Amino acid sequence: MEQTCVYQKGEDLLKVEDLSIEYTSSKKIVHATNHVLFALRRGESMALVGESGCGKSTIAKAILRILPDYGARITGGKILFDGEDLVTIPEKEMDKIRGKRISMVFQDPMTALNPVKKIVTQVSGVIRLHHPGMSRKESVQETIRMLGSVGINPNRINDYPYQFSGGMQQRVVIAIGLACNPELLLADEPTTALDVTIQSQVLDMMMDLIHERNTAMLLITHNFGIVAETCDYVGVVYGGEIVEYGTKREVLKSPAHPYTMGLLDAIPDVAKDSDRLQPIPGIMPEPSNLPAGCKFHTRCKYATEVCMSGDVPVVGLGGQHICQCHRIKEIQAERKREEEVEKP
Amino acid sequence: MSAVVELKNLKKYFDVKEGQLHAVDDITMSFEEGTTMGVVGESGCGKSTLARTIIHLYEPTSGQIIYKGRDVTHVSRKDLPKLRQEMQIIFQDPYMTLNPRYTVEDTLKEPLILSGKYEPASLDKQLSKIMDMVGISGRLRMAYPHELSGGRRQRVGIGRALAMNPKFIVCDEPVSALDVSIQAQIINLLQDLQKEYGLTYMFVTHDMSVVRHISHNISVMYLGQLVETSPTKDLFKIALHPYSKALLSAIPSVDIDRPRKKIALKGELVSPINPKPGCRFAPRCPYACEACSKPQILRELLPNHYIACCRAEELNREALAANQENVNGILLK
Numbered sequence: 001m002e003q004t005c006v007y008q009k010g011e012d013l014l015k016v017e018d019l020s021i022e023y024t025s026s027k028k029i030v031h032a033t034n035h036v037l038f039a040l041r042r043g044e045s046m047a048l049v050g051e052s053g054c055g056k057s058t059i060a061k062a063i064l065r066i067l068p069d070y071g072a073r074i075t076g077g078k079i080l081f082d083g084e085d086l087v088t089i090p091e092k093e094m095d096k097i098r099g100k101r102i103s104m105v106f107q108d109p110m111t112a113l114n115p116v117k118k119i120v121t122q123v124s125g126v127i128r129l130h131h132p133g134m135s136r137k138e139s140v141q142e143t144i145r146m147l148g149s150v151g152i153n154p155n156r157i158n159d160y161p162y163q164f165s166g167g168m169q170q171r172v173v174i175a176i177g178l179a180c181n182p183e184l185l186l187a188d189e190p191t192t193a194l195d196v197t198i199q200s201q202v203l204d205m206m207m208d209l210i211h212e213r214n215t216a217m218l219l220i221t222h223n224f225g226i227v228a229e230t231c232d233y234v235g236v237v238y239g240g241e242i243v244e245y246g247t248k249r250e251v252l253k254s255p256a257h258p259y260t261m262g263l264l265d266a267i268p269d270v271a272k273d274s275d276r277l278q279p280i281p282g283i284m285p286e287p288s289n290l291p292a293g294c295k296f297h298t299r300c301k302y303a304t305e306v307c308m309s310g311d312v313p314v315v316g317l318g319g320q321h322i323c324q325c326h327r328i329k330e331i332q333a334e335r336k337r338e339e340e341v342e343k344p
Numbered sequence: 345m346s347a348v349v350e351l352k353n354l355k356k357y358f359d360v361k362e363g364q365l366h367a368v369d370d371i372t373m374s375f376e377e378g379t380t381m382g383v384v385g386e387s388g389c390g391k392s393t394l395a396r397t398i399i400h401l402y403e404p405t406s407g408q409i410i411y412k413g414r415d416v417t418h419v420s421r422k423d424l425p426k427l428r429q430e431m432q433i434i435f436q437d438p439y440m441t442l443n444p445r446y447t448v449e450d451t452l453k454e455p456l457i458l459s460g461k462y463e464p465a466s467l468d469k470q471l472s473k474i475m476d477m478v479g480i481s482g483r484l485r486m487a488y489p490h491e492l493s494g495g496r497r498q499r500v501g502i503g504r505a506l507a508m509n510p511k512f513i514v515c516d517e518p519v520s521a522l523d524v525s526i527q528a529q530i531i532n533l534l535q536d537l538q539k540e541y542g543l544t545y546m547f548v549t550h551d552m553s554v555v556r557h558i559s560h561n562i563s564v565m566y567l568g569q570l571v572e573t574s575p576t577k578d579l580f581k582i583a584l585h586p587y588s589k590a591l592l593s594a595i596p597s598v599d600i601d602r603p604r605k606k607i608a609l610k611g612e613l614v615s616p617i618n619p620k621p622g623c624r625f626a627p628r629c630p631y632a633c634e635a636c637s638k639p640q641i642l643r644e645l646l647p648n649h650y651i652a653c654c655r656a657e658e659l660n661r662e663a664l665a666a667n668q669e670n671v672n673g674i675l676l677k
Contacts, residue, residue, distance in 0.1 A: 051523040052494070165388050195386035195550050197609050200594035204608070222524055225553075225596030252600060266528040268557035270580075270595050271602070276535075277557065279528035283493050 013216050014040040014063070014184060019077035021058055021067065028288040032058040033240040035077070040233075042183070043214035047227040047248075049263070050237035051284050056220045057107070059237075060186040062087075063218070064104050065094050081184070100130040105177035107189040109169035113161040119172050120157040123147065123179055130180045146175040149205055151198065170194055174202060181213055188220045203230055224267060228252055233320070236260045239295030240287060246321035256315075256323035258300045258331055294326065302331045347374040347410075348512050348544045349398065349431075354407035356390075356397045363618040367393040369568035370407070372642070375512065380538065380545040382559030382576065384552065384591065388616070390568040391548045395514045398546065399431045400424060411512070429459065432505040436517035438497035442489040448475075448500055449485045455507040470507075478503040479533060495526035499533070506537065514546045519554060531558055552595045556580055564588045567616050567624040570642055574649035582663040584651045587625045623653070631655055 016038050023030040033055040040046050048056040061067050063079055065086060079086040081102065086094065106112040114122055123146060124139040131139070144154045150171040161169055174190055190206070191199040207230055210217055219231055227234055227248055234251040236244040236259060244257040255261045262280040282299045285291055294312045297303040306326050314324045325331070356368040367390040375381050383391045396402050398409060400419065409417045411431065419427055435441040442451055452474055456462050462470055475482065478499045489497055498518060505513055515534065519527040535558065537543060549555050555562060556576060563573040564585065572585040583589045590607040609628050616624075622637040623629070629636070633655065640652040645660075646667055657664065 051525060196552060196594040197386060197590055200596070200606060201609070203596075204606075223596065224524075224598045228598050228600045229596045249600060252598060263524055264598065266525045267598065268528075268531075268553045269598065270553035270556055270592075271597060271599065277528035277532055279532060280525035283495060283526070 011042045012039060013042045013082060014218075015078070015080040016059070016063070017078045017080065019059070019062065019079060020075045021055075021062055022073055022075055023071050024073065025071060030288045031240055031290060032072075032287060033062075036240075036242055038235055038242065038245065040184070040216050040218060042216055043210070044233065045210060045217040045219060045231040046233040046235060047219045047221055047231040048235050048237050048242075049222060049224065049227060051222065053284050053287060054237045055240035055287065056237045057188055058240075060104065060188055060218060060220055063184075064098055064102055064186060066098075066104075099126060099182075100180045101182055102184045102186065103177045103180060103182040104186040105174050105188060105190040107192060109173045110161075112173045113169055115161055118158050118160055119147070119152075119164075123157075123172065123176050126176050126179050142179070143175075146179050147172070149209075150175045150178075151201060171198075171202065174206070178206070178209060181215070183215060185210070185215055185217045186220075187217060189222070190219070191226065192221070192223070199226075206230075222263075224252065224264060236263070239285065239290050241295060241324065243296065243325070244321075244323045246317075246319065250317070250319055250321040254321075256317055256321070256328050256332070257296075257325050258302050259296045261335070262299075294324075302327055302334060346377055348377045348412060349375040349546075350408075350410040351398065352408040352410065354394070354397065354409065355405045356393055356402055357405045360617060365617045366390075366568045366619055367616065368397060368404075369619075371565075371568075371570050373563060373570065373573070375544050375546060376560075377511075377544055378538065378542045379560040380547050380558055382547045382549065382555035382562040383565060384550060384555055384562060385565035386550065388567075389565045390616070391565050392516055393568075394565070395433065395516050395546060395548050399433050399514055400427065401433075425458070429508040430510050431512045431514070432508070432510040433514040433516060434498075434501050434505045434518045437521050438494065438501040439489060439521075442497060442500060442504075444489055447486045447488055448480060448492075451500055452503050452507060455504065459508055474503045474507055477506065477537070493526075494522050495529060498522060498526075498530055502530075502533065502537075506541075509541070510543070512544045512546070514548070516548045517550070518547075520549065520551060527554070534558065552592060564591065567614070567619065569624060569640075570650075570652065571625065571640075572649075572651045572653075573642075574646070578646065578649050582646075582660065582667075584645060584649065584656050584660050584663070585625075585653050586629050586631055586659065631659055 016036055019033060019036045021033045023032055036059060048059065050056050062074060063086060074087055120140060120143055123143040127139045127142050128134055144157060147157060148154065152168065152171055177185060191202055194202060203226065209215065221227060231248055234246065234248050235242045236257060238259050244251060244260050251260060255264055265278040266280060268277060280299055285298060291298050293309045294307040297307040312324050312326055314322055315328055316322050351371055351373045354368060354371045358365040358367055371394060383394065385391050393402065397404050404417060408415055416427055449471060452471055453467060456467055456470055472482065480496060480499050480503065519530050522530060531554065538545060547555065547558055559576045562576050562579050564571050564587065566587050572588045579588065583592050590609045593605060593607045614627055621639045623640045626632040626636040635654045640654060642650050642652045645651050645656055
């Protein structure tokens, strides 16, 4: 298949403005995302990092408009994709965008693949859907090429999903996501189920493609190592809000939000011997029952009274770096003191 | 220190349509008391099969499993429950492996009741002891698995494994389904329990940073075979086998100022069905030569550092020269 369009890098592609989504059931209202704001330019990649249940997948689903019909509601905000508001455009228009211009790689390959169809049918189906003139033979050839690039042998294209291991299934899902050369790829934990060597292959392949085609990527992950290797920007999500945003250097090298610091401290570093890990105490609050004030204050060791009520200011820290926290300066001073105590 | 569990030439083959699938092929390994042996490798390399064969969820094809000096390879049905009290397993996905219709109490009490060791009166006491041990608060006694978060579910899984005070615990990817902040809690819990009760762990994982953190020794598996085994520190200092090197180079690092040198592996695991003799890694190995088509024997290249690669000396000349004394020590033996 010939590549038809190459995009100008740096042009605004996706703008999410003040997006709020809630899930309702008979008993409770879950505020899945609250006033989320970010922009993504062509050819750039951004990671959304956070624990499960923090609302990061909901953001991706809202962009692709695949939130469940009943129960989920976008209560405010806009999703501007190439100038069009995806929240309001008719379903027919959305069908043309979904899968072709924006595609998604899902987290769990077992539920993303159809168990009773051969993988060749599933991959070529997507290709044929968006290229109406293409012959069956061409689409199969394209499928073989796509599957080859994710590391699946051509002699296995007639197999069913159950005949593959979890890692191999995920590669098929990635192949489907990349099959139509999308402008925006939403990758929801695409390599969580893969082995490190394969993960590294797949990430390299994904990044190559993205750079080649100037595809933008929104990567949802909880692995900071992957963020460090792939993305340009990072948004840290907690309780449905982006609590810290910046280039990956700004966020990973000088984290400002105590949640980001906690996440970075909790990972064992493969390059160092470590005695004990520093977990973040407690668990994520129920999204149906988020605390007032800063959502993180229940688990934050730096929290004071000011954190427990009211809106939390978003503070600019120079460059692209912003952080939503009352006590950034005080916390930095406190961290410094802690480090000095540990050192001697 | 003595070995709690020893494996001698353990094999587990599965019969499949096309022939025999060599899931675990000729593995010799020993687990020292109170230490953690990390077993790493890609999915499909047989590490889970090995784990399950050791605790008798699978019947081994041949070889020996020795528990505290006693050959338990073909333990009788009558003796198996006794052995299971000593050897336990923590599974990867606590949601799939907890009975959805059992409350926390039911799950944790079941092994206690089956053992017949506890009077009804002392059952409750033992139950709260286990819940304390793994950090589940008492108010969750009547909770069902779906009401618990992933971290708590895994705590129940650990509690169930520890209920009968086992000596040897197989941890089959116990933290890979958990969020990083929770993962750290569970790893700390496992380490605390090890110190307190002198437990021996076999820690199966594909996460190299976790394995570095928790293990004393590491075994690297490839397609059912052991390719390298050594103390953790040595492996991270000098990995000798080309596969271990590639595995280590593939870990994404958080430090953006220290870009890693990637060793790109071409292709993927070949089929473990009716494998040819010789190094199974050879088709993907950048250093493969003719000699690699002969069977590779695991040999001690540095003290306690075993490797199955015929070109190991050539490929690691510099690293070995730095350890010349150690190498001579081995040769003199």
